[in-house]
Amino acid sequence: MDRVRLGIISALAVNEELSFVVLRELLGVTDGNLSVHARKLEDAGYVVIQKQFEGRKPKSNYRLTVIGRKAFEQYLDEMEQMIREVRGG
Amino acid sequence: MEHQSSEFSVEEQLKVIRETMTRTTAFTEIPGFAMMGIGLLALVVAGLLEYTGTSYITWVEAWVLTALIAILLGAWGIHLKARKVEKPHIAQTARKFWLGLAPAFVVTAFLTLMVLGVTPHNYQEKLNTYWFIPLDVLRILPSLWMLMYGLAISAAGAYSIKAVSQMGLSFLGIGVMTFLIPEMNINLMMMIGFGGLHLIFGWVIAKRYGG
Numbered sequence: 001m002d003r004v005r006l007g008i009i010s011a012l013a014v015n016e017e018l019s020f021v022v023l024r025e026l027l028g029v030t031d032g033n034l035s036v037h038a039r040k041l042e043d044a045g046y047v048v049i050q051k052q053f054e055g056r057k058p059k060s061n062y063r064l065t066v067i068g069r070k071a072f073e074q075y076l077d078e079m080e081q082m083i084r085e086v087r088g089g
Numbered sequence: 090m091e092h093q094s095s096e097f098s099v100e101e102q103l104k105v106i107r108e109t110m111t112r113t114t115a116f117t118e119i120p121g122f123a124m125m126g127i128g129l130l131a132l133v134v135a136g137l138l139e140y141t142g143t144s145y146i147t148w149v150e151a152w153v154l155t156a157l158i159a160i161l162l163g164a165w166g167i168h169l170k171a172r173k174v175e176k177p178h179i180a181q182t183a184r185k186f187w188l189g190l191a192p193a194f195v196v197t198a199f200l201t202l203m204v205l206g207v208t209p210h211n212y213q214e215k216l217n218t219y220w221f222i223p224l225d226v227l228r229i230l231p232s233l234w235m236l237m238y239g240l241a242i243s244a245a246g247a248y249s250i251k252a253v254s255q256m257g258l259s260f261l262g263i264g265v266m267t268f269l270i271p272e273m274n275i276n277l278m279m280m281i282g283f284g285g286l287h288l289i290f291g292w293v294i295a296k297r298y299g300g
Binding site: 001003006007010011013014015018019021022025026027076079082083 | 099101102103105106109110112113250251297298
């Protein structure tokens with residue numbers, strides 16, 4: 001998985017909702033980069049993007065979907081299993 | 090989700106997850122509104138001290154009391170924000186944040202006593218008699234406090250959002266400026282530093298990071 005996409009999922013796993021600005025700052029990526037990766041996660045059904053207006057300014061909020069959370073948990077389980085196998089072997 | 094990726098190793102993937110989660114949880118506990126309250130309090134205190142022209146010892150006492158109130162305000166703000174986001178791990182992160190700040194606060198207290206010439210042998214005498222503080226000595230304190238606070242915030246903010254580190258660096262800058270330009274009005278510098286910076290960065294944090 002890509003570093004930025006993994007960062008987005010990890011951040012949303014511990015926060016119910018994060019805005020575009022917060023995610024961008026947190027991950028240290030450009031606007032374009034974040035948009036592209038977030039769109040891919042949205043297409044995969046892992047995140048939902050809610051667009052709204054705060055005054056006249058558009059604001060995008062990101063949330064992890066149930067599918068996204070399950071996929072992340074499964075991913076962590078698999079990683080854990082891999083580490084256990086490496087340590088055991 | 091694929092974990093076997095040629096882009097980066099399992100160790101690196103775990104590092105990304107751990108770092109992102111730590112950074113994410115670290116920022117949420119920083120209370121922007123409480124920080125604004127601290128800034129407002131500092132503005133009022135600096136304004137009153139300038140307006141009333143109190144003695145130097147009263148000046149020191151007023152700021153020590155303000156610092157104690159500010160610490161309580163900050164702790165209360167963190168508690169409220171942690172409750173708002175309803176995440177048990179926030180308490181742990183908040184504890185780390187305070188542990189990062191605490192040594193600097195303790196050192197600042199000791200340095201302040203040293204600058205004021207208080208020793209274990211003369212503190213009783215200082216408390217019981219009129220305590221004369223020379224202006225030259227008094228002028229050191231705002232710079233010392235801002236530099237130490239800036240250092241503490243920069244260190245505690247290393248695993249947090251940029252705004253926290255930026256605030257720490259701004260305090261360091263104003264602390265240096267206060268030290269280099271001794272003819273500056275110390276109440277004005279306290280207003281700019283502890284008042285203005287807390288208000289500005291508190292507003293940024295409150296607006297961007299949910300209170």
